[in-house]
Amino acid sequence: MAIVKIKGLVKRYPMGGQKFTALDHIDLEFGKGEFCGFVGPSGSGKTTLLNVIGALDAPSEGSTVVLNEHVETLSQKKAAGLRNHHIGFIFQTYNLLPVYSVYENVEFPLLLLKIPKEDRKKKVLDALEWVGLMDKIKSKPAQLSGGQCQRVAVARAIVKRPELVLADEPTANLDSENSYNILEMMVKLNKELETTFIFATHDEKVMKYLRRKVHLVDGKVTKDEIIGKGAQ
Amino acid sequence: MLGVKLAYLNLKEAGLRTWLNVAVLSLTFIFIVGYQGLYVGMLKDSSRAMIDEEVAGGQYWHKNYDPYDALTLEDSHGKIPVSLEELINQKKATPILIRQATIYPAGRMQTAQLRGIDPAQTIVTIPLSFLDNNKEELPVLIGTKMAKAKNLHVGDSLIVRWRDTNGTFDAVEGKIVHIMKTQVQTIDSGVLWVPLDRLREMTVMPDEATIVTISQDVSKYESYSGWPFKDQKFLIRDLTEMVKADSVSAKIMYVILLFLGMLAVFDTQILSIFRRRKEIGTLIALGMTRTQVISLFTIEGVFHGVLALVVSAVIGTPLLYLFSLKGMPLPQVTNEYGFALADRIYPVYTAGLVFGTAALVMVIVTIVSFLPTREIAKLKPTEALKGKLA
Numbered sequence: 001m002a003i004v005k006i007k008g009l010v011k012r013y014p015m016g017g018q019k020f021t022a023l024d025h026i027d028l029e030f031g032k033g034e035f036c037g038f039v040g041p042s043g044s045g046k047t048t049l050l051n052v053i054g055a056l057d058a059p060s061e062g063s064t065v066v067l068n069e070h071v072e073t074l075s076q077k078k079a080a081g082l083r084n085h086h087i088g089f090i091f092q093t094y095n096l097l098p099v100y101s102v103y104e105n106v107e108f109p110l111l112l113l114k115i116p117k118e119d120r121k122k123k124v125l126d127a128l129e130w131v132g133l134m135d136k137i138k139s140k141p142a143q144l145s146g147g148q149c150q151r152v153a154v155a156r157a158i159v160k161r162p163e164l165v166l167a168d169e170p171t172a173n174l175d176s177e178n179s180y181n182i183l184e185m186m187v188k189l190n191k192e193l194e195t196t197f198i199f200a201t202h203d204e205k206v207m208k209y210l211r212r213k214v215h216l217v218d219g220k221v222t223k224d225e226i227i228g229k230g231a232q
Numbered sequence: 233m234l235g236v237k238l239a240y241l242n243l244k245e246a247g248l249r250t251w252l253n254v255a256v257l258s259l260t261f262i263f264i265v266g267y268q269g270l271y272v273g274m275l276k277d278s279s280r281a282m283i284d285e286e287v288a289g290g291q292y293w294h295k296n297y298d299p300y301d302a303l304t305l306e307d308s309h310g311k312i313p314v315s316l317e318e319l320i321n322q323k324k325a326t327p328i329l330i331r332q333a334t335i336y337p338a339g340r341m342q343t344a345q346l347r348g349i350d351p352a353q354t355i356v357t358i359p360l361s362f363l364d365n366n367k368e369e370l371p372v373l374i375g376t377k378m379a380k381a382k383n384l385h386v387g388d389s390l391i392v393r394w395r396d397t398n399g400t401f402d403a404v405e406g407k408i409v410h411i412m413k414t415q416v417q418t419i420d421s422g423v424l425w426v427p428l429d430r431l432r433e434m435t436v437m438p439d440e441a442t443i444v445t446i447s448q449d450v451s452k453y454e455s456y457s458g459w460p461f462k463d464q465k466f467l468i469r470d471l472t473e474m475v476k477a478d479s480v481s482a483k484i485m486y487v488i489l490l491f492l493g494m495l496a497v498f499d500t501q502i503l504s505i506f507r508r509r510k511e512i513g514t515l516i517a518l519g520m521t522r523t524q525v526i527s528l529f530t531i532e533g534v535f536h537g538v539l540a541l542v543v544s545a546v547i548g549t550p551l552l553y554l555f556s557l558k559g560m561p562l563p564q565v566t567n568e569y570g571f572a573l574a575d576r577i578y579p580v581y582t583a584g585l586v587f588g589t590a591a592l593v594m595v596i597v598t599i600v601s602f603l604p605t606r607e608i609a610k611l612k613p614t615e616a617l618k619g620k621l622a
Binding site: 048051054056057076077080081083084085089091093095097098099100108109111112113156 | 245520
């Protein structure tokens with residue numbers, strides 16, 4: 001069953017009085033439990049496509065259905081609800097809330113979902129155990145290494161057990177070892193929780209793990225490659 | 233709750249910036265309460281003095297009497313109505329006869345007002361017992377301002393000249409028997425207090441008066457033909473209006489102070505939104521609505537106000553309490569202001585003043601905190617995540 005259906009997606013931005021086409025008639029579908037990614041050079045439209053799927057940006061043309069919701073017609077409030085309930089985000093620069101501890105950062109999406117305290121605590125501790133950060137619960141992001149920060153970001157993305165996790169260059173700021181650890185962890189989560197992971201990356205290390213690679217060049221899909229089991 | 237906790241942590245993280253805002257707001261709050269308290273204290277003290285020493289429970293005025301028109305004094309006298317006389321006999325009212333006079337202190341001619349009052353009366357608290365002392369010369373009681381203005385001292389003699397009811401001029405030598413210290417200008421400046429019987433005799437106005445002052449114990453006032461009643465509120469209206477007018481000028485200072493305080497909060501909010509665009513983008517990506525993000529930043533701004541009130545309570549309470557005990561001394565020059573002022577003003581902080589000012593500060597802080605956050609509504613989450621303003 002497809003959880004993301006993209007048809008005729010066009011995204012244009014105003015640029016210097018003209019319109020720049022970032023995505024040009026994209027047609028794609030992603031099913032439940034996929035571990036896939038958009039690959040391509042900088043400016044190829046990877047992040048833009050990820051943002052449209054994440055209901056952070058609206059398409060200029062075409063339709064994007066994410067978990068049965070039409071992104072192009074979603075109100076800001078409904079888009080927030082979709083992200084809140086069903087989508088986890090992982091960013092290149094971690095985007096952790098600096099004033100919160102590791103525990104509080106991971107707990108944050110659950111607070112937005114108004115999950116009861118006891119249930120919340122269990123979910124947060126489970127997520128932190130998955131990413132192996134039980135000993136850093138009280139630390140602030142500033143006290144963590146880059147790899148640890150990204151693990152917190154992963155825990156935050158998966159703590160609410162979303163159907164879809166969107167990861168934008170998640171290993172770009174990490175060394176090889178940390179990248180490996182993070183990716184192994186994501187693969188494990190993908191298998192155990194059947195969470196769909198969609199990456200935007202040009203990192204070879206990530207590409208090795210992908211079971212499906214969608215190649216983008218100048219906003220167009222040039223190749224949709226099914227790899228099988230990837231590096232898993 | 234989520235917003236409150238996050239707002240609190242963000243403020244804590246902002247450290248010195250937060251405390252600078254809080255300090256400015258606290259000082260503004262304490263200053264407003266302290267300064268406004270002075271006006272309340274001044275009004276209260278001056279009103280009390282006026283009521284105790286002049287107005288009491290109110291006054292019946294002779295129909296022709298107009299305190300602002302000296303020419304009306306000529307005809308402002310008449311027989312006291314019988315039922316009002318009964319009140320006087322019951323010691324619940326005291327008549328005062330007011331006549332124009334001319335005095336010659338040190339040979340210089342000066343206009344003055346003779347006020348005859350029963351030295352035994354207990355309605356107003358003027359030290360009238362001194363008026364009984366001298367039966368030969370006209371005993372005269374004056375206030376400190378009058379004494380200073382006319383260069384008179386206790387024991388000084390002065391010629392007092394007046395016209396009786398028939399228009400005949402007469403004169404007598406008066407003697408200053410006491411100089412009373414009063415902050416009520418209207419019973420001091422240009423006024424010579426003399427025994428009522430003597431003045432009635434001098435002016436050939438037996439049983440007559442210009443005003444009849446009523447005890448504060450009298451709660452029901454009847455109306456008498458030709459003697460309109462003036463209540464306390466009316467009689468102290470000049471003072472109330474004057475304090476109100478002064479209070480307006482003080483309020484201009486509050487507005488300037490508040491403006492500075494609010495500018496600090498506004499600036500912090502703008503800076504916060506500019507510096508924390510990425511955080512705003514993250515919050516939206518995590519599922520917060522724009523309204524929730526706007527609320528979060530507004531709460532942060534409002535917290536400045538809340539913290540300022542807490543700090544004001546901690547620092548301001550002992551400070552303002554001490555101020556209310558010690559009061560504020562007034563320089564000698566205020567004697568020339570022409571209205572009732574004590575040597576020292578003791579501020580009075582009413583619940584209305586404290587809570588009203590707190591509410592005002594909170595309302596303004598909330599508005600000022602909210603205004604810049606409207607920028608968030610225009611922010612594109614994708615741009616914000618990159619740390620850009622859309």
